Amino acid sequence: MTQWEHLTALELGRAIARGEVTIPEVTQGALERIAREDQVYHSYLTVTGEQAMDRAHRLQAQLAKGVGPLYGVPMGLKDNLCTRGVPTTCASKLLEGFCPPYNATVVERLEAAGGVSLGKLNMDEFAMGSTSETSHFGPVRNPWDTQRVAGGSSGGAAAAVAAGLGWYAIGSDTGGSIRQPAAYCGVTGIKPTYGSVSRYGLVAYASSLDQVGPLGRDAADCAAVLEVLQGWDRRDATSVERTYGPLLSQLNQPLNGLRIGLPAQCFPPELDGQTARCVRQAAQVLKERGARIVEVSLPGLEYAVAAYYILASAEASSNLARYDGVKYGWRAEGTQSLEELYCRTRTQGFGLEAKRRMLLGAFVLSSGHYEDYYRTALRARAVIDQGFRQAFGQCDVLLTPVTPAAAPRLGESLSNPLEMYQGDLYTVPVNLAGLPALSMPCGLDGEGLPLGAQLIAPRFEEGVLLRVAHAFQQDTAYHKVQRRGGLEG
Amino acid sequence: MMWETVIGLETHVELSTRSKLFCGCSTAFGGAPNSQCCPVCMGMPGALPVLNRAVVDYAVQVGMALGCAITPVQRFDRKNYFYPDLPKAYQISQLYLPVGRDGQVEIDTAAGRKTIGIHELHMEEDAGKLMHDPWLEQTRVDYNRCGVPLLEIVTRPDFRTAEEVVAYLEKLKETLHYLGVSDCKMEEGSLRCDVNLSVRPAGSDVLGTRTEMKNLNSFKAIARAIGYEARRQMEVLEEGGQVVQETRRWDENKDASYAMRSKENTQDYRYFPEPDLPPVVVSEEHKQRLLDSRPELGEEKRRLYAQQYGLPAYDCQMLTSHRALAAFFEALVALGTPAKQGANWVMGQVLGALSARGLAPEALPITPPTLAALIRMVEEGRLNRNTAVKVFEAVFDQDGDVEAYVAAHGLEQVRDTGVVERTVAQVLEEHPQPVADVRAGKEKAFGFLVGQVMRRLAGQGDPQLVREVLQEKLGEG
Incomplete structure (x- = not known):
């Protein structure tokens, strides 16, 4: 018997379309695996088994020729995507039990494409964190080594895909929240261009940086999912009205002559040797595929982490102010005044990291500090944007590490937030410039943990990213290496 | 000492678009509580605002009518503060790049014509309404007003009297009315006014410490509140005291204002550009189209x-x-x-x-x-x-x-000379004494005779004809 969980989403979709397996059969199998294995990984916060089986039967009954490539393929949604009638908690005590009255645009698009949601995926509280340890409901564990973090904030999404608890997952990326956990868990993930995927129904962390995107087994799966997600949405004023090109059918175009830039600033002498070596080897593989490797400069990178934490925290302090216990979600009991209701609800309802960022954000926006911090960070953002423009004058795609090193152990990062923030060096500049970027497995470190390479392209050039990653995955097997930890380890 | 009162106004005008500023909900007044709201105007997690362009057109139309320079690329900003009637905990407003700046309004008072400077005008969203139930000791929130479009018009401190303030508001109300952008009903809150007032020794060109008065629901209340507050400040200063910069609330029943909050307690609104909304571009061509279609x-x-x-x-x-x-x-x-x-x-x-x-x-x-x-x-x-x-x-x-x-109803005038002549003859016959009086030169008696003829004609005689015939007949006798 075929082990369906080892197929990619596209392979499973083809098997379903050909009638080699039924949707209820694979859905049931996935739910059983979640029940069995996710007690350890904790990648799901809510499993919607009954709805998933109902939907699987309905989709199976409607199965016809010409359905899309993802028809009937089970997947998971990060818990900051609104799902009608299904708890959407953002892994926060403050939204425990909150069921939105509407679906996010991406959820509607996935349903229209025949997606089957298995449930809602664990994450850092309100997407604030790099390890998925700030979840109110407990941390996600890395399927490669359960003593290690899965990364964050879309840690549940990356772990679920890595552990075969869903064939793909939808995450969100504000400063690396798709790419970094994808790298830590050995899966592929893409953060699309800002404005190409609707944010309507994505619970906001930092509105000018947030973007929804897929995590999958390989680049082809990500291409198929992104093709469903992308497109203008009149409900999101920042979504861009334009024609979005096909992605899946363009995957096999050759790389001949494509210039891949290695930014000198991304490979400093102090960078971990294994990481640098793996990424440079990836460049070599692409060169053999016909690409040209060029050394480029990416100025402004040194401002990225500081600018990111100022801007993201500022927006977060405003976006999260609505969770005050008045309208929905959790409320502190027994308060005597409005002020006490606000203070106690927010003090007890938010975790440490969310509070740290809201305080930082309120500070940088306060009168007397706005010019020094917020305005300065906006200027830095413009410098970084200019830096990318300059680099893309010399190449078509940039190749960098995703993280300085592989996944840290649980509890290792939380004690030193500044060090944790520094780990976002490679991912945050991309969000500041609104660019698309992809994370793909490119090797293992000395302890057998996956390492990732990041590809960055100019706005709306997702097609190029996916082509390059697909070409790389044709000649390598890193994306197929099975996790060795967890239950099988 | 002679004192001079210096006043500036902030007027909130509710724009009469059919739907709200950032969603499709109705702006109608008086709906059942929470019957006109959606995830967007209730600030549900993940909901996003989308600009209603009709509001921009209304706002630009007003800006041009008030002689303002229209900002070609405008932005929205977030004004952050906590209150239960504000579901997002921020109000989407415009601070840095508002609809327009530097306008003027001509007003006429008994003292003559005067120009009032407009500092700026900007769009923002209204908040909801809290309803306190003292019996149940509960407060309920009605979000119907959330997201209703408002235009805030801020003047320069150019007023010196309550009369000027009322003349300005009348003029503003007329302009908004003619543009068809607001129904300006103070009683429904679609025109609201805050008064900033300070006093200074006559002849001084330094502004005194000002207070801001809220809850002014009629022109009468505004005029009375100005009189009260100017007197209060003068008394404070004459007694050697200092005016405290504060927000005061006008109590119409008590005909007095009292302090709501002082400057030490003023909030830091932590304004920053609204990331969910792209800049609002108003081109020269669009402005011209609006001007061409302006009533x-x-x-x-x-x-x-x-x-x-x-x-x-x-x-x-x-x-x-x-x-x-x-x-x-x-x-x-x-x-x-x-x-x-x-x-x-x-x-x-x-x-x-x-x-x-x-x-x-x-x-x-x-x-x-x-x-x-x-x-x-x-x-x-x-x-x-x-x-x-x-x-x-x-x-x-x-x-x-x-x-x-x-x-x-047979109301058409009797213009038939025959009928009139017959009626006149009858009247003259029945009233010999007045006839004699007329002939003796008593004008009053002529009027009496006209009245008698008109009465006989049930009021429908052509008065001109009746007088002519009477004069003629009297002359004959």
Whole structure:
């Protein structure tokens, strides 16, 4: 018997379309695996088994020729995507039990494409964190080594895909929240261009940086999912009205002559040797595929982490102010005044990291500090944007590490937030410039943990990213290496 | 010491678009609590605002009418503060790049004409409403008003008297009305005004410490609050004290204001650009299109009425006191009614009938063709003026057919010389004493005889004809 969980989403979709397996059969199998294995990984916060089986039967009954490539393929949604009638908690005590009255645009698009949601995926509280340890409901564990973090904030999404608890997952990326956990868990993930995927129904962390995107087994799966997600949405004023090109059918175009830039600033002498070596080897593989490797400069990178934490925290302090216990979600009991209701609800309802960022954000926006911090960070953002423009004058795609090193152990990062923030060096500049970027497995470190390479392209050039990653995955097997930890380890 | 009062105004105008500023919910007043809201205006997690462009058009239209420089690329900003009527915990407003800046409004008072400077105007969303139930000790929130579009118009501190403030507000209200962008109902909160006031020694050019007064619900309240606050500040200063910069709330029942919060407690709103909304671009071409489609303002109509129809200033002012009234008058003239006749009827009978019924000019039941027909019958001598007024009252409410009514009630004027002559002969015969009086030169007796003839003719005699025949017959005797 075929082990369906080892197929990619596209392979499973083809098997379903050909009638080699039924949707209820694979859905049931996935739910059983979640029940069995996710007690350890904790990648799901809510499993919607009954709805998933109902939907699987309905989709199976409607199965016809010409359905899309993802028809009937089970997947998971990060818990900051609104799902009608299904708890959407953002892994926060403050939204425990909150069921939105509407679906996010991406959820509607996935349903229209025949997606089957298995449930809602664990994450850092309100997407604030790099390890998925700030979840109110407990941390996600890395399927490669359960003593290690899965990364964050879309840690549940990356772990679920890595552990075969869903064939793909939808995450969100504000400063690396798709790419970094994808790298830590050995899966592929893409953060699309800002404005190409609707944010309507994505619970906001930092509105000018947030973007929804897929995590999958390989680049082809990500291409198929992104093709469903992308497109203008009149409900999101920042979504861009334009024609979005096909992605899946363009995957096999050759790389001949494509210039891949290695930014000198991304490979400093102090960078971990294994990481640098793996990424440079990836460049070599692409060169053999016909690409040209060029050394480029990416100025402004040194401002990225500081600018990111100022801007993201500022927006977060405003976006999260609505969770005050008045309208929905959790409320502190027994308060005597409005002020006490606000203070106690927010003090007890938010975790440490969310509070740290809201305080930082309120500070940088306060009168007397706005010019020094917020305005300065906006200027830095413009410098970084200019830096990318300059680099893309010399190449078509940039190749960098995703993280300085592989996944840290649980509890290792939380004690030193500044060090944790520094780990976002490679991912945050991309969000500041609104660019698309992809994370793909490119090797293992000395302890057998996956390492990732990041590809960055100019706005709306997702097609190029996916082509390059697909070409790389044709000649390598890193994306197929099975996790060795967890239950099988 | 002589004191001078210095006043600036912040006026919030609710724009009368059908849907809210950032979602499709209705802006209608008076719906059941929480019946006109959605995830967007209730600030649900993940919901996003989408700009209603009609609001921008309204706001730009007002900005241009107030002579402001329109900002070609505007932005929205977030004003952050906690309050249960504000579901997102921030208000989407405009701080850095508002709709327009640097305008002016001409006002007329007994002291003459004066220019009031407009500092700026900006769009923002309204908040919800808290309803306190003292019996149950509960507070409930109605989010229907959340996201209703507001325009805030901020003047320079150019006012010196309450009279000037009221003249400005009247003028502003008229402008908004003529543009058709707001119904300006203070009682429904669609026009709200905060007064910033300070006093200083007459002749000084340094501004004193100001207070801000809120909760002013009528022009009367505004005038009284200004008088009260100016006196209060002068007393404080004359006693050697200092005015505290604070927000004060006007209590209409007590005819006094009291402090709400002082400057030490003022909030830091932590404004920053709203990341969910792209910049708002208003091109020169778009501004021109708006100008081309703009209705005439009251000021423009008054000039036109004076120049084209030769109407006196008083008539021009009265006719343009309301947009619907001016439109009614213009329709009469377009139907061939002489301008002065039309003006007299509108200012006399039409306004009288409206006020007797407590109707607003928009609700005028009679239509211009009906009144034009009536005026024409008077002009043609078929109805005398008194009968016409009665016909007007009769047809006003149902917009009835004037010709049919006059025919059905036999109201047309008696202009048959034979009938008039016979009636005059009878009256002269029955009243020998007044006849003798007239002949003896007593003018009063002539009037009595006219009255008797008119009575016999049931008021429908052509007065001109009756006088002629009487004079003739009396002369014969």
